[in-house]
Amino acid sequence: MAILAAVVGIGQTKYQTKRGDVSIAGLVREAAVNALNDSGLVWDDIDAVIIGKAPDMFEGVIMPEAYLTDALGCNGKPMIRVHTAGSVGGSTALVAASHVQSGSYKRVLTVTFEKQSESNAMWALSSKRPFSVNLNAGAGGYFAPIIREYIRRSGAPYDTGIIVAVKDRLQGALNPLAHLQLPNITKKEVEESMMLWDPIRFLESCPSSDGACAMVIAAEDMVAESPKPPAWIRGVAMRSEPTMYAGREEVSPQAGRDCAADVYKQAGISNPRKDLDCAEVYVPFSWYEPMWLENLGFAEEGEGWKLTTEGATALDGGDIPWNCSGGVLSSNPIGASGMIRFAEAARQVRGDAGNHQVEGARLALGHAYGGGAQFFSMWVVGADKP
Amino acid sequence: MSDNEEMITDINVSIVHKYNFTAGASTTRFLFQLKKGVLTGQRCPSCSNVYCPPKGACASCGVATEDEVALSNKATIESFTIVAIPIPNNPIKPPFIVANLIPDGANISLTHLLSECVNEEVYKGQRVQAVWKPEQEWGHDMGNIRYYKPLDEPDVPLDMIGKLPVEGLGG
Amino acid sequence: MRDIAIVAYSQTDCVRSAGAANEVELIMPQLSAVFDQAGLSNSQDVDFVCSGSCDYLQGAAFAFVAGVDALGAVPPIKESHVEMDAAWALCESILKIRMGHADSALVYGFGLSSPGELPIVLSQQLDPYYLAPQWIDTISLAAMQARMMLDQGLITERDMAEVVARSRANALNNPHAQLAADVSVDNLLEQELFVSPLRKHDCSPISDGAGAMVIATVDQAKEWGKPYVLISGIDHCIETHNLGMRDLTDSVSTRKAAKMAGMANGKVDVAELYAPFSHQEIILTRALGLGDETSINPSGGVLAGNLMMTSGLSRIGEVFNRIISGEAQRGIAHATSGPCLQHNLVTVLEGV
Numbered sequence: 001m002a003i004l005a006a007v008v009g010i011g012q013t014k015y016q017t018k019r020g021d022v023s024i025a026g027l028v029r030e031a032a033v034n035a036l037n038d039s040g041l042v043w044d045d046i047d048a049v050i051i052g053k054a055p056d057m058f059e060g061v062i063m064p065e066a067y068l069t070d071a072l073g074c075n076g077k078p079m080i081r082v083h084t085a086g087s088v089g090g091s092t093a094l095v096a097a098s099h100v101q102s103g104s105y106k107r108v109l110t111v112t113f114e115k116q117s118e119s120n121a122m123w124a125l126s127s128k129r130p131f132s133v134n135l136n137a138g139a140g141g142y143f144a145p146i147i148r149e150y151i152r153r154s155g156a157p158y159d160t161g162i163i164v165a166v167k168d169r170l171q172g173a174l175n176p177l178a179h180l181q182l183p184n185i186t187k188k189e190v191e192e193s194m195m196l197w198d199p200i201r202f203l204e205s206c207p208s209s210d211g212a213c214a215m216v217i218a219a220e221d222m223v224a225e226s227p228k229p230p231a232w233i234r235g236v237a238m239r240s241e242p243t244m245y246a247g248r249e250e251v252s253p254q255a256g257r258d259c260a261a262d263v264y265k266q267a268g269i270s271n272p273r274k275d276l277d278c279a280e281v282y283v284p285f286s287w288y289e290p291m292w293l294e295n296l297g298f299a300e301e302g303e304g305w306k307l308t309t310e311g312a313t314a315l316d317g318g319d320i321p322w323n324c325s326g327g328v329l330s331s332n333p334i335g336a337s338g339m340i341r342f343a344e345a346a347r348q349v350r351g352d353a354g355n356h357q358v359e360g361a362r363l364a365l366g367h368a369y370g371g372g373a374q375f376f377s378m379w380v381v382g383a384d385k386p
Numbered sequence: 387m388s389d390n391e392e393m394i395t396d397i398n399v400s401i402v403h404k405y406n407f408t409a410g411a412s413t414t415r416f417l418f419q420l421k422k423g424v425l426t427g428q429r430c431p432s433c434s435n436v437y438c439p440p441k442g443a444c445a446s447c448g449v450a451t452e453d454e455v456a457l458s459n460k461a462t463i464e465s466f467t468i469v470a471i472p473i474p475n476n477p478i479k480p481p482f483i484v485a486n487l488i489p490d491g492a493n494i495s496l497t498h499l500l501s502e503c504v505n506e507e508v509y510k511g512q513r514v515q516a517v518w519k520p521e522q523e524w525g526h527d528m529g530n531i532r533y534y535k536p537l538d539e540p541d542v543p544l545d546m547i548g549k550l551p552v553e554g555l556g557g
Numbered sequence: 558m559r560d561i562a563i564v565a566y567s568q569t570d571c572v573r574s575a576g577a578a579n580e581v582e583l584i585m586p587q588l589s590a591v592f593d594q595a596g597l598s599n600s601q602d603v604d605f606v607c608s609g610s611c612d613y614l615q616g617a618a619f620a621f622v623a624g625v626d627a628l629g630a631v632p633p634i635k636e637s638h639v640e641m642d643a644a645w646a647l648c649e650s651i652l653k654i655r656m657g658h659a660d661s662a663l664v665y666g667f668g669l670s671s672p673g674e675l676p677i678v679l680s681q682q683l684d685p686y687y688l689a690p691q692w693i694d695t696i697s698l699a700a701m702q703a704r705m706m707l708d709q710g711l712i713t714e715r716d717m718a719e720v721v722a723r724s725r726a727n728a729l730n731n732p733h734a735q736l737a738a739d740v741s742v743d744n745l746l747e748q749e750l751f752v753s754p755l756r757k758h759d760c761s762p763i764s765d766g767a768g769a770m771v772i773a774t775v776d777q778a779k780e781w782g783k784p785y786v787l788i789s790g791i792d793h794c795i796e797t798h799n800l801g802m803r804d805l806t807d808s809v810s811t812r813k814a815a816k817m818a819g820m821a822n823g824k825v826d827v828a829e830l831y832a833p834f835s836h837q838e839i840i841l842t843r844a845l846g847l848g849d850e851t852s853i854n855p856s857g858g859v860l861a862g863n864l865m866m867t868s869g870l871s872r873i874g875e876v877f878n879r880i881i882s883g884e885a886q887r888g889i890a891h892a893t894s895g896p897c898l899q900h901n902l903v904t905v906l907e908g909v
Contacts, residue, residue: 001559001657020395023686055618056640060401061689062613062682063640066895069795076813079795079900080648083640085619091637095649102655103558118396118685124618132439133498133528136473137484144467145486152510198468198481236658240606240636242445242626246435246493246548255633371622375636399690401681405616405672410579441626443581448599448629450585 005100006223006230007346007381008107009039009216015179015331018117019210024059025071028113031212032072035109039216039226043073046216047105052082052092052112053335058119072111086282086370087238088112089213089338090377093366094236096217097379101233106219113212114333121208121334137197140205140285142372144197147287150251151199154290156305158199161286162190165204165329167314168283172326174315174355179209179331204286204329211333213340220385231346234363235266235380243372256295256369259376264297267363267380273298273312276380277361278321278348280341282368284328289313293322296367315356324348324356338368342379349383412442415454417526423518425531427492429453435493439528458490458552459516461534462542465495468505478533483508487534489516491552498528502535511547513539513555560775561654562785563906565594566874568768571735571862574671575765580615580623583667587769588627591663595771596781600628603771604659606636607650609643609666610866613678624667635659642666643768644869644892644902650772651791660777666867667767675763675865683896684798695833696760698896700752702805703836707754711806712839714754718745720835721758721860728857735762735862759835761863768867770874786880786906790818793892793902800897808844811891811901815845818903820889825851827879827888829872833859837898841891855879869893873904880908 011034013019019027028051036042049072056062065081072079084091089112096110122138135141150156166185173183185203193203216226223230239259241248260272269275281296283289293304293313298320307313313322323329325344328337345366347353353361362383369376409417412428416439419426427436428451430444436455437444444451466485472478483500485508500508501517514534524530540555567590569575575583592598600606606628610621621638630636635658639645643666650662676694683689706712719742728737751757778785794810794817796803803809815821828851832838838860842853854860856875859868869892876888885908892902 003656018395021393055612057612057618059685060681061685062679063611063894065641065795066682066899067684067798069899070797070799074795075797076794076810078793080645081640082637082649083621084638085622095637095652098649098652098656098658102652104652104655132496133531134473134476135469135484135497135499136471137467137469137497138471141467141469141471141484144469145465145484148467149465149510194470195468195481196470197484200467238635238637239633240625241630241633242628243622244437244494245444245446245631246433246437248446248494253633254631258633371619374622374625397686397690401689401692403613403616403673403678403681407616407672408575408577408579408669410582411577412582413579414577441581441623442579443585443626444629445626446629446631448585448588448627450582 002101003103004220004232005097005217006232007215008218008223008226008230009035009041010343010347011035011038011214012177013212014177015209015211015333017209024115025068027115027210028068028111028212029071031214032109032111035214035216038228041216041226045107046073046109048078048099048108049074050080050082050092050096050099050108050110052088054088054114055124057124058121059115084370084375086334087338087368087375087377088370089336089340090342090366090368091238093215093339093342093379094238094377097233097236100217100219106222108217109214110217111212111214112336112339114335115210116208116333117210140197140200143285144200146250147199150287150291154302154305156290157309159187160290160305160308161199161204162187163308164286164289165190168323168327168329171315171324171356172330175325178326179207200285206284206328206332209331209333211331211336213336213343215343228352229350229383231349231381232385233379234382234386235263237262238377240375243374251291252295253373255374256376259378260296263378263380272296273320276320276363276365278324278358279365280325280344281322282328282338282341283323284332286329289322315358321358324353324358338377341368342366346381349381410442412440416440420528420530421524421526423521423524425457425489427455427457429455436491437494438489438492438496455491457492458554460537460554461487461489461514462547462550463487463508463510463512463514464547465510466500466508481505487514488548490550490554493548498531499533501533511541511544513537559655561651561772561788562775562778563770563772563788563877564778564781564783564785565591565771566877567591568733568867568871568874569766570733571764571766571864573735573763575669580620580667581627583767584624584627584665587665587767591769591771595783600630600634600663603661603663604635605650605653605662606634607646607662607664608638609641609646610668611640614865615669615672642866642869642892642894644873647870648791648793654774661773663769663771664870665767665769666870668864668866669765670763670865671765695896696752696755699834700755702897703754706806706836709806712836714746715742716839717759717835718742720838721745724854724857724860727855728861731856731861733862734857735764737857737861755834761833761859764862764864766864766867768864768871768874770870784881786877787909788904789907790905792817795900798899805897806840808840808898808901811841811903812844814901814903815889818905820903820905823887825887825889826885827852827855827876829854829856829875830891831859831868831872831893833863835860869902876906880906
């Protein structure tokens with residue numbers, strides 16, 4: 001019953017610490033214009049706009065869709081703003097896709113963004129409350145204990161995270177849009193960087209970036225109007241679970257496993273490592289690569305680190321490259337990061353990923369997660385119609 | 387604009403919002419008990435798990451948690467990390483331990499500091515004890531517990547973590 | 558396209574302050590109520606959950622994450638959230654059902670407006686470079702809009718007072734209303750000005766509360782064996798953020814949304830319009846071309862109680878209630894967001 005839909009245009013901004021040359025409106029418009037140009041369409045071709053970003057408290061603009069409608073050519077059209085914590089970039093893509101897949105609209109523009117240089121994320125995330133101690137630990141402080149538990153259970157070698165940190169930055173250096181351009185990064189450099197929340201070192205953590213990512217999604221019968229190859233949406237899924245409950249499996253959350261199983265079923269994938277050509281996965285701290293390899297079924301429980309250390313996930317020589325774009329470790333405008341994964345997966349199957357292209361990629365996974373690793377959104381895109 | 391002028395790239399505007407933040411009925415009860423020096427949790431009528439700090443509902447069952455349960459000052463470490471970033475307005479010096487620990491009688495962890503320990507010798511399953519501030523400093527505040535410190539008691543087997551009754555290992 | 562219906566609706570009373578109630582405590586009773594109405598147990602019994610809320614109301618990031626604790630989301634559920642009124646969460650849910658990825662959905666909204674100073678909080682919804690730094694509050698903006706209406710001879714102060722009097726009188730029959738009374742227009746006009754030309758009563762009150770709704774395909778509703786009301790159309794439309802660039806005395810986007818939702822396809826027995834200010838009810842009524850055959854805001858509207866982030870959903874709920882009770886056969890519900898009716902949504906409901 002779902003209408004077949006495809007990504008027909010993708011636009012991103014260069015990710016960097018501070019885009020002092022554009023306002024928030026300018027930032028999102030830049031990505032949107034890039035997406036429209038990529039799709040060969042104009043503003044009037046768009047039926048609805050769907051935007052997403054992380055908490056309003058970051059930039060301090062409440063419900064920014066009101067302010068951004070003009071920049072996004074949305075006057076006189078429907079506009080929705082999605083917010084699902086860190087997975088928002090992915091969820092926004094899914095909500096946008098549902099506008100078309102439901103048969104309600106023919107072509108939509110979706111944009112996600114974060115202007116972190118104009119925000120104070122640490123402050124926004126640690127509002128003082130009397131019922132919990134203010135530990136200022138942030139995301140790293142929350143995930144580090146979970147990573148330690150993964151290491152304890154799997155016996156993974158201490159440098160697994162370091163390998164990921166190097167790989168993603170080397171791959172990011174092939175992507176002119178990536179924030180961190182570190183073509184000469186070495187394992188030694190990562191290992192010697194400051195330990196922030198043991199075992200997460202500074203160079204194993206994501207940066208804080210300004211940026212926006214946009215896509216145009218069209219219904220099957222409109223795809224041919226765009227000049228470049230489409231990325232057909234082959235599967236869409238989202239799952240949520242509570243932050244905390246007795247017996248919650250935190251290392252490999254059930255919501256992630258269920259979400260992956262759902263999207264694989266839709267896309268006809270039974271062996272993700274073999275059936276997919278590449279994946280763009282939300283890895284904000286290096287150790288999440290081996291952990292998500294297991295959670296997403298690319299490796300058996302306890303074995304994810306082996307794929308990493310063997311180089312299986314590297315663009316150069318690996319059989320299942322992960323995060324060829326540089327991933328979240330190279331660019332992280334929080335509200336957009338999820339959509340960047342989804343968009344980069346689409347670029348791969350369109351043959352449009354420039355220097356970080358996986359040769360002959362025809363099926364790719366886009367993944368995002370947020371909150372206390374409790375909100376997951378994923379999609380599978382392909383060069384071929386199902 | 388003359389060549390001598392630089393582009394304005396940001397403006398700094400101070401916005402002040404005052405909020406009368408409410409803790410919620412169940413959290414309020416929790417805070418009142420803290421003021422009396424007692425750590426409490428709330429039990430789910432459906433799955434019997436005890437939540438601390440309580441939020442008024444069992445997240446997995448989706449039902450209200452009404453029964454209040456007094457918890458022990460003793461706890462077990464479930465997981466932890468060593469943090470290098472200082473906490474504003476807190477005298478503790480990095481590197482320090484932030485731990486998820488489960489008080490005896492509760493079934494989920496709370497997050498707190500560990501001190502009076504050697505960071506590298508902390509481990510999962512270790513027994514720890516709450517160190518409260520002096521009574522005259524107590525407010526309606528989780529900060530009444532300054533930190534937890536190691537306790538000389540037998541380690542908790544991994545599959546028993548989060549399952550101890552309020553009487554502890556012996557109970 | 559699949560036929561989608563509303564099967565259950567519940568909301569809290571509109572109160573000035575919910576006191577010591579956190580998100581979970583506010584939401585859970587409403588969820589229980591709609592599950593009961595629909596003959597369900599918890600969120601595991603619906604295929605999708607979507608909520609609407611705004612962090613800035615209660616001053617805490619991720620307010621909606623706390624709300625997830627009320628759902629019983631173990632095993633994990635399909636759940637999403639919009640940082641908008643829950644009426645837009647209803648939109649997202651409808652799309653999910655239309656594409657066949659769900660046959661039913663739970664929609665809920667919640668908001669505590671009492672912790673902060675709402676009109677000042679909402680000043681931060683404006684352009685962050687030019688408008689927000691001036692702390693222009695929502696009441697002042699609405700006042701300027703009312704001033705334009707008066708100066709252009711489009712309304713009189715008496716017209717505004719009549720809207721309020723009718724709201725207060727209607728609210729006497731609404732058990733959830735916060736403000737209800739028998740007041741005369743003359744009495745209202747004697748009250749002092751608040752933010753000229755608005756008097757305090759021309760503005761909706763500050764209210765805390767939550768609301769929830771269960772929707773499903775008609776086939777699913779029949780399987781559950783519950784009475785239902787058809788959502789025959791829903792659409793929304795946003796206008797420019799620049800107040801000087803649109804005609805504030807009209808609501809072009811409401812008219813457009815109503816047209817796209819198919820309002821004109823039948824009679825409109827009842828219309829619940831989300832008008833936070835009295836003059837805006839007149840703007841909306843005229844923009845939609847509603848006449849004497851339509852009962853406008855029989856609940857008292859949001860002038861009787863304004864549950865931020867739920868008021869849009871509760872307009873839909875109020876029309877649902879009246880159709881289920883047989884009072885009306887067909888009606889529309891309107892939701893709004895943004896300063897001076899910038900963004901508008903219209904839902905058309907029909908009894909079967």
